[in-house]
Amino acid sequence: MDETTRVFVISTAAELAGMHPQTLRQYDRLGLVSPERTPGKSRRYSMLDVAKLREIAELGSEGVSLEGIRRILELEDHVRGLENRLRELESTLADELLNRPGRRVFAAGSAGDVISMKAGTRTRRSNQVVIWRQPRP
Structure with a gap:
């Protein structure tokens, strides 16, 4: 039981x-x-x-209120469902990483986009320095 x-x-x-x-x-x-x-x-x-x-x-x-309680319970159930789904996805990702080591690597681009890269490669970094000066009135 x-x-x-x-x-x-x-x-x-x-x-x-x-x-x-x-x-x-x-x-x-x-x-x-x-x-x-x-x-x-x-x-x-x-x-x-x-x-x-x-x-x-x-x-x-x-x-x-009872309506407030109903909504709280509904949201708690929704969060629990999302947490379960997240655990499933994390498990699937972990299995995928174990089954296909080194297949694909991802990096974040400067605009927040995702860049797919081959394993063992690195992104190029910009070494530029930007100086900002406040304009004079």
């Missing part, structure tokens, strides 16, 4: 979250926490759901 396994009935989840079961029903209607349903239509909550309920209670005690 892990933290996503939905095992708690509504009364147990409400007790763990320090809430009334009717509050959990309201949050389910609002889409703040969506438990799974059994074939008999009863709700089942996971430890992640209970943690989310506690977060909702904390935000509510700080004066955040």
Whole structure:
């Protein structure tokens, strides 16, 4: 069993979250926490759901409205998804670098553009000095 396994009935989840079961029903209607349903239509909550309920209670005690809480939870879920995608891309890049060492190198151009270079080559650096003088009035 892990933290996503939905095992708690509504009364147990409400007790763990320090809430009334009717509050959990309201949050389910609002889409703040969506438990799974059994074939008999009863709700089942996971430890992640209970943690989310506690977060909702904390935000509510700080004066955040239910709509504000919904938006915060939505943004947190979005950030979590982006972080997961970033980890996937980093893993893919690391695998690619391991599978194709020295194939391609990139550098940044003066205008911020990306320049593809062969491995072992260097960019040319400008050795020019620019002097700026403030014009006299």
